[in-house]
Amino acid sequence: MKRSKRALVIGGSLGGLFAASLLRGIGWTVTVFERSTGALASRGAGLGTTRELVETMRRAGARFDVSIAVPMTGYVWLDADGRVVHAQERLNASSTWSRVYLPLREAVPDSDYRAGMTLERVEQKGERVVAHFADGTTAEGDLLIAADGNFSTVRRQFMPDVGPRYAGYVAWRGIMEERDVPAAIRSAHFDKIAFSFPAGEMSLAMPVPGHDDDTRPGHRRYYFIWYRPTTPEALRDLCTDANGLHHGISIPPPLIRPEVIRAVKDDAAERFAPDLAEVIARTELPLLQAISDFESPKLALGRVVLLGDAAFVARPHVAAGVSKAALDAAALADALAGEADVDAALARYERERLDFGRRIVAHSRRLGTLLDGREVPPAQWTGDDAYRDPRRVLRDYGAPHLVHDLTAQDLVA
Ligand SMILES: Cc1cc2nc3c(=O)[nH]c(=O)nc-3n(C[C@H](O)[C@H](O)[C@H](O)COP(=O)(O)OP(=O)(O)OC[C@H]3O[C@@H](n4cnc5c(N)ncnc54)[C@H](O)[C@@H]3O)c2cc1C
Numbered sequence: 001m002k003r004s005k006r007a008l009v010i011g012g013s014l015g016g017l018f019a020a021s022l023l024r025g026i027g028w029t030v031t032v033f034e035r036s037t038g039a040l041a042s043r044g045a046g047l048g049t050t051r052e053l054v055e056t057m058r059r060a061g062a063r064f065d066v067s068i069a070v071p072m073t074g075y076v077w078l079d080a081d082g083r084v085v086h087a088q089e090r091l092n093a094s095s096t097w098s099r100v101y102l103p104l105r106e107a108v109p110d111s112d113y114r115a116g117m118t119l120e121r122v123e124q125k126g127e128r129v130v131a132h133f134a135d136g137t138t139a140e141g142d143l144l145i146a147a148d149g150n151f152s153t154v155r156r157q158f159m160p161d162v163g164p165r166y167a168g169y170v171a172w173r174g175i176m177e178e179r180d181v182p183a184a185i186r187s188a189h190f191d192k193i194a195f196s197f198p199a200g201e202m203s204l205a206m207p208v209p210g211h212d213d214d215t216r217p218g219h220r221r222y223y224f225i226w227y228r229p230t231t232p233e234a235l236r237d238l239c240t241d242a243n244g245l246h247h248g249i250s251i252p253p254p255l256i257r258p259e260v261i262r263a264v265k266d267d268a269a270e271r272f273a274p275d276l277a278e279v280i281a282r283t284e285l286p287l288l289q290a291i292s293d294f295e296s297p298k299l300a301l302g303r304v305v306l307l308g309d310a311a312f313v314a315r316p317h318v319a320a321g322v323s324k325a326a327l328d329a330a331a332l333a334d335a336l337a338g339e340a341d342v343d344a345a346l347a348r349y350e351r352e353r354l355d356f357g358r359r360i361v362a363h364s365r366r367l368g369t370l371l372d373g374r375e376v377p378p379a380q381w382t383g384d385d386a387y388r389d390p391r392r393v394l395r396d397y398g399a400p401h402l403v404h405d406l407t408a409q410d411l412v413a
Contacts, residue, residue, distance in 0.1 A: 004029050005342070006141035008131050010119045010154055013040060014097075014322050015308025016147035017104040018329035020112065021060035023145075026337040031139065032108060033117040033131065035148075040101060045173055045287065046208045046223035047095045048319020051404040054411070056326035062103035067213040069093035070220055071408035072206060075394045077195045082184070082273030088394050092193075092405035094208045094223070100322060119153050122304055127342070129303040142342060144304045145332070147325070150292070152310035158301045164292035166249065167315060169371045170235060171291055172226045172264055174283030178210065181222045182275040190222070193397075197390045198271035202227045202371060205279060224279055225316070226268070227291065229373040235290055249292075253285040261286065291315055291368070295361050299353055300346035307332065312357035317367035318399040324360060327403075328353050356402065363399050 005028050009016045012034025020030045034040075049069050057064055071093045077086040105113075118134040122144055129144045146154035150164050178186065185194070185205075193206045203226040210219045230238070239247045241255040268280040280286070293313050299306045308325030332349050339345040369387040376385055386392050398405065 005143070006030070007143045007145055008033065008129070008139050008141040009145045009147055010131065011147035011149055011152075011308075011310070012036075012105075012113055012115070013147065013149065013308075014101060014104060015149075015310070015325035015329065016145070017101070017108055018056060018060055018326050019145050019147055019307055019332060021062070021104065021107045022056075022329050022333035023336070024108075024112075025059070025061070026333050028336070030112055031141075032113045033119060033133065033139070034113065034115050035118040037116040040105075045097060045175055046206065046225070047097050047100060047322060048316075048398065049093050049095045049406040050320060050323040050398075051406050051410050053100070053323040053326050054406055056323075056330050057100065057103065059330065060104060060107055060326075062100075062107045064103060066411045067209060067215050068099050069095040069406060069411060070207045070209055070215050071191075071411070072193060073191050075193045075195060075397065076189055077197065077390050077394060078189070078273050078276065079196075080198065080271065080273055082275060086391055086394065087192075090405065091407040092398070093407065093411065094193075094206050096208050096221075097322075099209055099213060119148065121157055122154055124302045124304070127303060142303065143336075143346075146304060146306045146310045147308050148310050150294070150309040150313045152306065154304060155296065155306055155310050158304065159296065159298070162294060162296050164294050164313060166232060166235070167291040167293060167365075167368060167371075168229060168231075168373060169227050169291050169368070170230045170238065171289045171316065172228070172280075173224065173287040173289060174280065174285075175208070175221050175223045176279065176282055178207070178218060178220045178222060180282055182278045184275045185222075185279070194276070195390065195394060196272055196276060197370070197393075200229055200370065200373065200375065201271065202390075202393070203272070203276070205276060222279065224276075224283075226280065227368070227371050229371055230290075238288055239290075249290040251288060253287050256286070256288060293361055293364060295358055296354075298350065299357075300350040303342070303346075305332065305346055305349065311353065312361055314357075314361045314364035315368050316364075317393075317397065318360055318364045318402075319397075320360060320399050320403050323403050324356070327356070360399055360402055363396070363402070367393055367397065 205224040335345040
């Protein structure tokens with residue numbers, strides 16, 4: 001009897017779970033190896049959705065219902081007095097990371113998911129690949145899928161010089177219950193993405209599903225993200241805790257120094273409409289994220305293949321990190337299903353996904369142009385400087401030339 005091929009998936013977050021389910025669907029034996037032992041689901045925040053994300057979830061056999069997302073009707077740009085400067089109709093929907101993660105995790109049998117397994121290195125032997133783990137054990141397969149995120153151990157082994165590069169700005173993020181959102185926002189803008197553009201900065205706020213996936217009015221949550229240019233030295237200070245311990249380029253929210261949070265809230269009061277500033281003021285533990293991006297020059301390295309954030313990271317403005325991981329996994333499954341020669345299938349996957357990855361990273365950089373810390377008067381704008389105009393940002397927000405907005409109609413279809 002013909003032996004089914006075996007894939008080792010490193011990383012049990014969304015990219016790894018999509019890959020595992022879709023390869024199982026084409027008859028491969030798959031084992032996921034995830035470093036973390038805790039529940040990943042509790043750590044996520046707001047998430048951009050696309051039609052492609054939902055279609056791939058359905059294909060992966062992930063439990064699905066309309067509560068995955070909160071439909072929205074458009075974008076508004078609010079000035080510092082709360083007046084609408086510009087409005088644009090655009091049907092789309094927002095979700096939360098856990099709302100995508102949990103059904104995907106359920107779709108992979110526990111017997112195929114091994115938590116607490118940290119990959120240390122990969123060894124290739126002709127058409128076989130061996131994964132070496134920190135506990136001294138090994139696993140062998142026909143293919144190793146690196147879905148181990150932006151600091152991928154696998155990618156660093158093969159391409160040590162490729163990795164995230166700080167974009168020069170940070171994001172402050174927060175989430176709160178709908179009932180705590182100031183009444184003026186709830187009544188006027190709650191079903192839209194509300195953008196603000198204080199000088200050289202950008203923020204968005206939007207509804208997302210609430211506790212227990214509740215999408216009923218009154219039971220949702222409100223999510224904000226505020227991008228601010230920050231020098232590497234200032235970032236270092238933000239990521240240093242009260243004991244002087246420096247945490248690298250991110251810091252657990254409870255360790256952010258109280259004076260840092262106070263200063264952020266004071267800055268919000270100066271720069272935003274009072275109701276939006278209030279949203280930030282009412283967020284007890286904002287999250288701090290240094291924005292970075294990178295592109296891998298190769299995705300197929302013998303019998304090792306990079307997928308999701310291990311392959312490319314675009315800045316969050318395209319709101320498509322999860323959709324890209326889903327599409328990477330679908331492209332890999334399609335390539336392997338249509339081709340008996342695994343190496344030829346990996347070459348096809350690489351061709352397709354390099355092109356997509358490069359285009360989405362380039363677009364995310366364009367959308368972040370106005371955060372580069374420079375002031376360029378409109379008369380001197382050239383090329384991507386057009387994206388210093390918030391109207392242009394709103395027009396092209398997301399990646400509408402690469403993926404499709406999810407709308408309420410897609411949720412029921
Ligand atoms: C807990 C969590 C919360 C997130 N929340 C959001 C969010 O709210 N909004 C949003 O837009 N994006 C979020 N993301 C990012 C989003 O998941 C990714 O951008 C996208 O889904 C692509 O993911 P990925 O699976 O390729 O990589 P990631 O999601 O980064 O997952 C990589 C996985 O690999 C594991 N791993 C890393 N190294 C090793 C190793 N050596 N051995 C074994 N396992 C390893 C990690 O523990 C992690 O689970 C989150 C990611 C995580 C892990």
